[in-house]
Amino acid sequence: MKITFMGAGSTIFSKNVLGDTMMCEVFSDVEIALYDIDGERLEESYLLICAMNNSINQGRATVKKYLGVEQRKDALRGADFVVNAIQVGLYDPCTIIDFEVPKKYGLRQTIADTLGIGGIMRGMRTIHVLKDFARDMEEVCPNAWFLNYTNPMAIISGYMQRYTGVKTVGLCHSVQVCSRDLLNALGMSDKVEGRKEKIAGINHMAWLLEITDKDGNDLYPEIRRLAKLKNADEKHKDMVRYDYIDKLGYYCTESSEHNAEYNPFYIKPGREDLIEKFNIPLDEYPRRCINQIARWKTQKEELMAGGNVQHVRSNEYASRIMEAMVTNVPYKIGGNVINNGLITNLPQKACVEVPCLVDANGVTPTFVGELPLQLAAMNSTNIYPQMLTIEAAHTGSRETLYQAAMMDPHTGAQLSTDEIVALVDELIEAHTKAGYPIF
Numbered sequence: 001m002k003i004t005f006m007g008a009g010s011t012i013f014s015k016n017v018l019g020d021t022m023m024c025e026v027f028s029d030v031e032i033a034l035y036d037i038d039g040e041r042l043e044e045s046y047l048l049i050c051a052m053n054n055s056i057n058q059g060r061a062t063v064k065k066y067l068g069v070e071q072r073k074d075a076l077r078g079a080d081f082v083v084n085a086i087q088v089g090l091y092d093p094c095t096i097i098d099f100e101v102p103k104k105y106g107l108r109q110t111i112a113d114t115l116g117i118g119g120i121m122r123g124m125r126t127i128h129v130l131k132d133f134a135r136d137m138e139e140v141c142p143n144a145w146f147l148n149y150t151n152p153m154a155i156i157s158g159y160m161q162r163y164t165g166v167k168t169v170g171l172c173h174s175v176q177v178c179s180r181d182l183l184n185a186l187g188m189s190d191k192v193e194g195r196k197e198k199i200a201g202i203n204h205m206a207w208l209l210e211i212t213d214k215d216g217n218d219l220y221p222e223i224r225r226l227a228k229l230k231n232a233d234e235k236h237k238d239m240v241r242y243d244y245i246d247k248l249g250y251y252c253t254e255s256s257e258h259n260a261e262y263n264p265f266y267i268k269p270g271r272e273d274l275i276e277k278f279n280i281p282l283d284e285y286p287r288r289c290i291n292q293i294a295r296w297k298t299q300k301e302e303l304m305a306g307g308n309v310q311h312v313r314s315n316e317y318a319s320r321i322m323e324a325m326v327t328n329v330p331y332k333i334g335g336n337v338i339n340n341g342l343i344t345n346l347p348q349k350a351c352v353e354v355p356c357l358v359d360a361n362g363v364t365p366t367f368v369g370e371l372p373l374q375l376a377a378m379n380s381t382n383i384y385p386q387m388l389t390i391e392a393a394h395t396g397s398r399e400t401l402y403q404a405a406m407m408d409p410h411t412g413a414q415l416s417t418d419e420i421v422a423l424v425d426e427l428i429e430a431h432t433k434a435g436y437p438i439f
Contacts, residue, residue: 001030001326004079004141006133007086008034008065009041011048013149015303017083018049019311020319022057026326027319031062035075039067044300052309072136079141081322084133084148084156088126091289093434098122099286101430105423106269107414110257111285113151114204115382116410120389121427123155124401124438127393130156134164145325145362147171147318148336152386153203157336158351159390169321169363170336170351172203174253176315179211182251183219185238186226191219199355200343200368202379202386203336204254205262206353207371223251239278240266248374253334253353257284262382264413321358328360337365344369345376350383381409396439398428 003021008014014034021027034049036042046065053061066075076082088094098118099109112118137144146168148157157170179197183189194214201207211219227242240256252259260266260280267282268274275282303309313319317333324331335356339346342354342365357364371379388404391397405411405420415423428438 001027002033002079002081003027003030003322004033004035004075004082004144006035006075006082006084007150008045008049009036009038010085010087011041011045011300011303013085014045015048015052015309015311016314016316017085017318019052019056020313020316021322022053022061023311023313024319024323026323028057028060029062031064033064033066033075033079035066035072037068042067048300048303048309051304051307052311054307055309056311069132072133073140076133076136076144077140079137079144081318082137082141082144082146083318084130084146084150086126086129086150088122088129089431089434089436091286091293094122094125094431094436095286095289097427097430097434099283101427102423104426105415105419107411107423108267108282109285109410110261110267110281110283112261113285114154114254114258114262115152115385115408116261117405117408117423117427119152119155120385120401120404120408121431121438123152123159123386123389124393125431125436126150126152126156127159127390128437128439130160131164134160134166138165143167145169145321147321149318152389153336154351154353154383154386155389155393157203158338158349158386159393161338161351162349162390163394167362169333169356170203170353171317171321172253172334172336172353173316174204174255175199175206175334175353176317178206178251178253179208182208182223185236186223186230188219188222188226195219199253199334199353201252201353201371201375202346202350202382203353204252204258205379205382206253206334207375208251208253209371224249227251235279237279240280243278248378249372250375257281261410263378264409267410269414321363324358325360325362330357330359332356333358333363335363335365337363342366342368343371343376345371345373346379347383347387349387350379351386385409398424398439401428401438 160168198210385408392401
């Protein structure tokens with residue numbers, strides 16, 4: 001069995017996924033291929049994964065490293081699973097470009113990795129690279145599953161599923177913890193154990209459609225009451241999503257700092273009162289990047305701990321998916337797949353996030369039916385710019401990319417069509433000049 005990790009320089013994440021995998025007996029003697037284009041980051045991850053293999057797996061796995069485009073096919077050759085965690089352009093230069101250029105047009109963002117003009121450009125430059133990944137996989141590991149963790153999830157996964165021959169499922173971290181974190185934050189921790197839930201929609205905006213306690217009692221009436229009280233009484237980090245509960249009736253999977261920029265409601269020119277009211281952290285992602293870079297040296301020393309690298313299995317889906325496919329013991333996930341009628345009032349070609357059963361047959365999505373109309377409407381405002389971005393990447397059409405940006409609810413609410421065209425042109429030029437072309 002062989003697992004290839006693309007973007008292995010993401011050391012903490014590669015530790016989580018591969019550590020989880022080593023804790024599955026069926027993968028104890030797995031071959032692990034670590035791939036990155038940054039030699040220093042790759043070496044750090046290689047040393048860490050090797051140390052963890054020795055500490056928790058008696059050294060039974062085989063760990064190899066592969067650097068750069070020239071070794072990419074060798075990294076992928078014969079893989080059964082490919083975990084994708086690349087970030088094309090990293091914080092510097094590409095995230096800086098995605099935030100600073102739009103600011104010249106008065107456009108402010110919080111995260112810019114999923115939608116908004118930053119998410120759209122991130123999707124374009126990532127697909128530019130993934131086209132080569134897909135060609136290599138079709139040649140040297142045509143039966144491998146591509147487990148995508150890279151954002152923008154719906155754009156990346158949707159492209160791979162629609163326009164390549166690679167078996168792909170998109171995976172996020174937020175579905176697993178959505179209802180648990182909500183109940184804990186509202187003082188309803190006693191309802192966490194044994195709860196049942198139904199979640200569906202799109203990545204970062206999948207909806208907690210149903211939630212009951214272990215006895216089958218509907219928890220939403222109390223959730224709605226407490227969320228409204230909390231938003232009225234205190235400043236906290238989840239005010240946008242609690243406003244969703246109040247105005248739309250339902251909670252969604254991803255954080256408020258993300259959802260603040262997926263719509264035209266909260267970040268508006270000259271409306272600092274809304275930024276204050278909903279406690280919106282503008283420029284949040286660049287701050288996180290800077291802090292993470294500053295912490296990494298200490299973090300690296302703590303992780304290595306003299307070579308005794310320990311691990312506790314995480315909530316990530318990847319190892320559980322691989323285990324279910326190999327052992328044929330079913331496992332349920334929230335997966336990102338092409339809609340094809342799963343959610344009947346969303347577009348057929350949309351990449352949606354729905355419950356899926358994983359076993360030896362692969363990933364089998366479940367039928368959801370209709371979303372409440374207001375939730376389908378919110379999802380649709382994000383889906384169409386996502387689909388236009390996919391089409392722009394597939395066709396190489398600059399005009400389609402303009403249209404994707406125009407249809408983005410945050411960008412379109414603040415800029416004119418001419419301003420959007422000028423912004424897109426400037427971003428294309430900046431990324432291309434930095435060495436990360438869009439087309």
